[in-house]
Amino acid sequence: MATARLRHTAPDLLAGYRPAKGVADEMFDASGRMRPVWRRFASRFRNLSAQDIEGRFERADQYLRDAGVYFRQYSSDPLTERDWPLSHLPVIVDEAEWARICSGLAERADLLEMVMADLYGPGKLVSDHHLPAELVAASPHFQRPMVGVKPRGGHFLHFLAFEIGRSPDGSWFVLGDRTQAPSGAGFALENRMATGRSFPELFPRAFIHRLAGFFGDFLSAADQLAHLDGPEPLAAILTPGLSNDAYFEQTYLARYLGVPLLEGEDLVIENGRAMVRTIDGPKPVGALWRRIDSSFADPIELDEHSQIGTPGMMQAIRLGHLGMMNALGSGILEMRAMLAFLPRISRQLTGQPLSMPNIATWWCGGPRESQYVARNAQKMMIGPAHSVDLPFELVGSAAVAGQFRDKTQGSIEDWLREKGSQLVGQEAVTLSTTPAWMTDASGMGRIVPRPMTVRVFAARTPQGWRFMKGGYARIGQSEDPTALAMQRGGSVADVWVVARKPVAQISLAPSGRDGFRRTDPGILPARAADNLYWLGRYIERTEDAIRLLRGYNLQLAATGNPDDPRLRLLHAYLTGVGYDMRDPLPTALIGRIEAAQSCTAKVRDRFSTDGWNALSDLLATARRMQSHVVSGDDAARAMSVLLRKITGFSGLVHENMYRSSAWQFLSFGRALERAEATAAVLSLLACENGPSGGLDLVVELGDSVITHQRRFRVETTRETVLDLLALDAENPRAILFLLNRLQELAMEMPNAKTYNRLSPLNRKLMQLVTEFTCAQPAQISTVRLQDLRRELYDVSDLLSDAYLR
């Protein structure tokens, strides 16, 4: 009863919702009636209390934070990540309307394929005067090495996106075709997950079409392209690497689809075939979902300055051994000026106008068009013809509504006369609005209309173009319904394609197949193995340093005497390994954590979000502490906090990481680092004429005080210490234990034996294990320990030679 009354009296969140005149709205039709597809959703949620609404939105935000979804902008600081700007209310579209949109876009996709095949084939569009030669030839996106190339599988385009908007008359149009390497599909998945946290109820959940089926079909098509000439070649994602603004999305998609995420340097070309360098030798790759721009793909045939490509890749493509999704050179279709010619090309090639038109565009290279644009500059956006940015992304010199946006001088007429062939005029379109939650200055939230565009994704499958039943919406920041409001800085939203009745559950398994498919645990690229190995080493090195720094500060607090002999020993040791002991929390320690994080970032597709968050938290905590920690007790407590956090990370890895080859390399790095550190400490503090107190300190640092007491019941001597920390097979800090561990791991690695002979790495480890198993403490001299350190460097080199190159 109480609830019913409360709900009744709760204010209507839609009370103030007033779409502007002359603008279409997603929720209300032209006559002001709510569209049927929104009704059930609105009736359920319009009377929620502001508190409830904010609680729901907070659940979505919490999901995004936990999942580590972030957004990166190239512009200001290249590596700052900011919170994901989710607009929590979905855009809702009826399934029948969505089907009409997609059938129009499928025609468009076919037309784009035809244009692509012509530009890189016979070139008839140009020779028949349907497209100006200078537009194509002057574009940096026209990749000449692709001319005459027959793409593997016969098609140039495989994965497309379309940025669409709705006109005041209710019809949809295209603002831009995204044909190079469209991003957003993975973000659409994340938006879906997050928005589901806000609206978890069976309604609407059961009525929303799933996204998984689309990805399943795409994955299956990618596999098919890879497998054209045999079952062996892989399909993979080709990423520009972690400085790219969509890198997170790429790692997410790689995990979601279960395909390798490769960088250019992971690949080599052998006899015209692309091979991924793995710890188990080169493995063939037959298809790449390309997320790098074409010009960077091959530094010897394309942009010579590219650092992220693969030399010779163009050759593999030319020979038809490697399928690119999409073909190199597809960026030419994104050129703004192309939109001026596509309508005519459509009529020419198909005899039909485009049923999904694009934003009206005039290339100003023709005198008639140029004059038209000059006369109508008030209703236009004028900008670079060769730009591949969407119309609302104003780049370079641009004029909007008759005014220059930058410092360009002179009249628009002169500008058009002088630079016409480099310019296009585009109709200043008006977009539809959709409900968005806005909080005003006083913290009061309400629902207001905001302009939006939707990105729609299409994948080529053997059954034709398949569309994601959902999309990625961008929501403008202000009420301004012109496309300009869509400039960067807005928010993003989930797109619900809603059915009339509950939809069937779909998973990633390709449609038409039963059961689950157990995929291969996958290849481990050499570069990833290298990063994992070093991550293991850095984590161990950091943990070791935290322990030593804690020991130092505890002793300082206990004695208060900087001349205390043990303090001096520790001080000398830590200084020797690069820590400036004048700082209570040395900057070098933060450097080590950063090194570990940077390795993790490069293999992020292999880590759980928890692991990543634990490491980020460790780094953030250490940075925070550095400003206020003081030596002694305070620093010792700070180190205890860091120690708990880093062991938390290690625990997550140890307990949860799948025992794959990735785990082997990480563990190998840790064990090798620890063995090396133990040898270093022993050779310094437990040497034959060592400093007094050194032996006790070693035992303490090795976390072995209690064990030593139980085992020997005497004062520490060099023999007892070496027995415990060098020759004990049960003490996880002892050299022998660690050598055994290294050997165990190395025996599991590929090619550990050939023709029953040990690999060089295993031979070396076998020698060391045998020696330390048989040795007596007296035989382990300081010189031997120093030599051992060098031999462990050799082990590292042998590992690199065998697996990491």
Place this chain on the structure above:
Amino acid sequence: MPTCGDSMRYDLKLKITYRYDGPTDRARNLLRLRPLSLDGVQTVDAARLEITPPPSERHEFRDFFGNHVCHVAWNTPITDLSVALHAQVRRFATATMTPSGLAFSDMAEALRTAHSLSPEAPHHFTAASPRLPQTAEIATFARDFVEPGRPVETLVRRLGHAIHERMIFDPHATTVTTPAAVAFAERRGVCQDFAHIMIVALRSLGIPAGYVSGFLRTYPPPGQPRLEGADAMHAWVRIWTGAKTGWIEFDPTNDQAAGEDYITVGVGRDYSDVAPVRGTMRSAGGQETAQAVDVIPKDSTA
């Protein structure tokens, strides 16, 4: 086909060597060294490319502009690389540059009506290219040579002459990666710089211009023997003069039209399209390179 009577026969020898500071892993190169056969201009009677150490992979293909490309790769580390070309080429005397082509003022219209993306089409050579961005200083310099009513060839000659006058040939002033703008400002450089400057200048005026790499016969001082291996690869400029007259070639380094002393290896938008050796290697250190070229006229007695 013209007969031997009105052609020059050449024996061409080229050797390029690289020595790397350390072994280079996965070296891969594109070699553009084999001269082109060009209808009525040049015939290649024989050409052999020897590569040491022998590459593990070798593919031959023609690039977009029709140049011969030899794609080579090694799957074991190499420390030295030597590429040797031996070719026999006939070069026919071509008509000297006569100002029969388009007037400068008609160029824009001629380009508007050129509807082609074929490798010979002028539009590939009008815009900025990978190595040659637009350069305001060179554009300003070029503007002085515009005489709207006069033929494009006249402008080419006057501009080429002016570049030759302005620049000092200096093999030590620039490297293979020096931008045209820098060489222009320093007023020094080699054939690559001369050609690049002229291309940027012509494009700034709306005249399609491209880069030609090849060989030039050099004449020893009177009474002295030709020195072996003393030559180098050469570069000059090609210019589109309208649909009827097509492409002409001019050498700003020597202030002359490229005639029968010239042997063409490759054409492109700039050096990056025709670099004789373009490649990558994974190596920590640097490299040393040397080049020796002999252009031996077969019919001469030198």
